[in-house]
Amino acid sequence: MQAARGASLTPSDHVTSPDRRRRARQVFVILVVTGLLIDQGSKVWALAALADSDRALLGDWLTLHLVFNPGAAFSLGTEYTVVLTCLAIVAVGVILFLSRRLGSIFWAWGLGLLLAGVGGxxxxxxxxxxxxxxxxxxxxLRxxxxxVFNFADVFINVAAAIIIVQSFRGIALDGSRDTAAAKAEEQS
Structure with missing residues (x-):
């Protein structure tokens, strides 16, 4: 249904305010920069501190153990490092493209952590x-x-969880809400 001059009465069609968009983009940038600094800083530290031996942080539950992984998660695809690098470059481009539509703080968290992880x-x-x-x-981190994993991997997994939750909630990148998802959430 529409009001005069084509303005929508449906809440999912609202236009995100410029302030909300600006805030979401600020959160995105802060998360990307902070995440990259944490990831790269921790790797520099690990290279210096763990070159000779492991360190137990929480007994056997969390140990610091330095490894170099040419592959993807679980050391899969170790012979395809160049392909994985190209895929990561494409992923960075897609995330940056999608970030132009940000209007939701939670999506800013999801995409910001994802870019920090993939970028790291x-x-x-x-x-x-x-x-x-x-x-x-x-x-x-073991x-x-x-x-064994690193902070970039943690960021990617947290981002995946946020993105999944936002998708199930029916929240779009711009902060608008899918009416079907909103009705289902209201009924539950």
């Missing part, structure tokens, strides 16, 4: 040994019965 591991792949585009990702 991409920096390793482009600039670390053995060569550009073939660099190995620095991993150093839990029992789990592959």
């Amino acid at each position: 591991n991409l920096i390793d792949r482009v600039f670390r040994d053995p060569s550009p585009m073939r660099g190995h990702v620095v991993d150093f 839990l029992p019965n789990w592959p």
